[in-house]
Amino acid sequence: MTEIQERGPLDAGSEEGARLLGIAADLVVRHAEGVADGPVAPAQPGTAWIREWLDGYDFHAGRPAEETLPEVMDVLRRWGVHTTHPRYFGLFNPTPTWWGVAGELLAAGVNPQLAAYSHAPAAVEIERHVLRFLADRLGLPATTEGSFTVGGAEANQTAVVVALTRRFGSYAEHGVAGLPGRPVFYASAESHLAWLKIAHLTGLGREAVRLIPVDSAHRLDLTRLRAAHRADLDAGRTPFLLVGTAGTTGGGAIDPLPELAELARAWGLHFHVDAAWGGAVSLSDRLRPLLAGIERADSVTVDAHKWLSAPMGAGTFLVRHPGALARSFRVTTAYMPAPEAAGDPYTTSVQWSRRFAGLKVFLALAAVGQPGYAAQIERDVELGALLADRLAEHGWRRVNDTPLPVVCVADPDVGALGHEHSVRWHDAVAEHVVHSGQAWVSPVRLAGRPAVRLCLISHRTGPRDLEDVVLALGKARASVSVVR
Numbered sequence: 001m002t003e004i005q006e007r008g009p010l011d012a013g014s015e016e017g018a019r020l021l022g023i024a025a026d027l028v029v030r031h032a033e034g035v036a037d038g039p040v041a042p043a044q045p046g047t048a049w050i051r052e053w054l055d056g057y058d059f060h061a062g063r064p065a066e067e068t069l070p071e072v073m074d075v076l077r078r079w080g081v082h083t084t085h086p087r088y089f090g091l092f093n094p095t096p097t098w099w100g101v102a103g104e105l106l107a108a109g110v111n112p113q114l115a116a117y118s119h120a121p122a123a124v125e126i127e128r129h130v131l132r133f134l135a136d137r138l139g140l141p142a143t144t145e146g147s148f149t150v151g152g153a154e155a156n157q158t159a160v161v162v163a164l165t166r167r168f169g170s171y172a173e174h175g176v177a178g179l180p181g182r183p184v185f186y187a188s189a190e191s192h193l194a195w196l197k198i199a200h201l202t203g204l205g206r207e208a209v210r211l212i213p214v215d216s217a218h219r220l221d222l223t224r225l226r227a228a229h230r231a232d233l234d235a236g237r238t239p240f241l242l243v244g245t246a247g248t249t250g251g252g253a254i255d256p257l258p259e260l261a262e263l264a265r266a267w268g269l270h271f272h273v274d275a276a277w278g279g280a281v282s283l284s285d286r287l288r289p290l291l292a293g294i295e296r297a298d299s300v301t302v303d304a305h306k307w308l309s310a311p312m313g314a315g316t317f318l319v320r321h322p323g324a325l326a327r328s329f330r331v332t333t334a335y336m337p338a339p340e341a342a343g344d345p346y347t348t349s350v351q352w353s354r355r356f357a358g359l360k361v362f363l364a365l366a367a368v369g370q371p372g373y374a375a376q377i378e379r380d381v382e383l384g385a386l387l388a389d390r391l392a393e394h395g396w397r398r399v400n401d402t403p404l405p406v407v408c409v410a411d412p413d414v415g416a417l418g419h420e421h422s423v424r425w426h427d428a429v430a431e432h433v434v435h436s437g438q439a440w441v442s443p444v445r446l447a448g449r450p451a452v453r454l455c456l457i458s459h460r461t462g463p464r465d466l467e468d469v470v471l472a473l474g475k476a477r478a479s480v481s482v483v484r
């Protein structure tokens, strides 16, 4: 037997740690400085090239990290859509703030375990402090509880489990098979379709999701909702949840929350508001009224990794009923520390071992405060309005109706040539812009109607970037032939 050394093979020592973190920090800063000079997206996905590069890493032996780190950064730079680019007018992937990035580093280095309270009281209290702040901005009561999630999909899944547990006494023990009638829930046809996955994995089945058609402003249509609810009762189904979306993913519509709150109360349904990205406007006193009605929600989803510009992996779920999370997720085991009066996070979350996701949100809030966020969010809204104006001046017709900075536009002349043609043309225009590397925009269908979608989400985006994307769209429009 060889003698066991004092230091383990993976212990590279703190000097090496400092050196590597220095290299990594330098690479990240240089990436931020240079990203705007390159294309927003690669011309192709580069799969063959990436796999060939990976063949050099068979892991038979180690290689110096100072060589690997720059290689990885280079590969990431060449082969990926740059969500941190100022002309990424994309899905809700913001440029993370530096405070958030620093928070990631601290969380990884200290690596607190957020399963048991006793393991990480400081980390748990920091997260709860942030959750209470968000709840307060949304107008939810002081007794609101919550948990950090990986993202909005997990937060929405949490909502379904909590709603089922609140509504049906037998659900915890006997699952959906033990329910009196087959349950259904309601969300708009423009809602985020993670609802289908959630229905699948909670055992409700995808069929249990009632996607209610929208009105002309792409908001959940109340008349259709009432009819669907009536039909479900007549068919012996058991509605248990009503979802309002505050900021749809496609067009930024805000469902009529006060009316939905009223119907949910009258019908005895759990009222959940999915404000994954739209919830951020609650940080602005001026814009907060857009979310009127959210304060009546039983539960709310807000993603900090969307408009609050935290690095990926920071969703939140908030629920106004104390104990509702614990009733949904509590388990006691012999190997976990004795339950804490303060509440162990693993008993109020889908997750067990959990990363300290709240720190990056805390650090950004600590640095700029609510006024700093309000200023950024109000600026984004103004830039969105400016973008809509500039596109209108260039003959684009806006097809969505929202004060939020998502602008969906169509070419009215192409629209007149028929649906199929219009779909192909608008898809091709978005693709042309992406291929040009000048900007990233996406094709979208709003209530079936094709359009090009531009969303303002990066704090690096400024007025000049708007001119550039308007130009790129103009070029695409001139290049994509009308009859294909």
Ligand SMILES: *Cc1c(COP(=O)(O)O)cnc(C)c1O
Pocket (backbone or CB within 6 Å): 092, 150, 151, 152, 153, 154, 156, 191, 192, 194, 245, 247, 248, 249, 274, 275, 276, 277, 303, 315
């Ligand atoms: C993004 C989004 C989700 C899903 O959130 P993830 O963080 O991607 O899991 C859910 N609902 C809405 C309205 C969204 O915009």
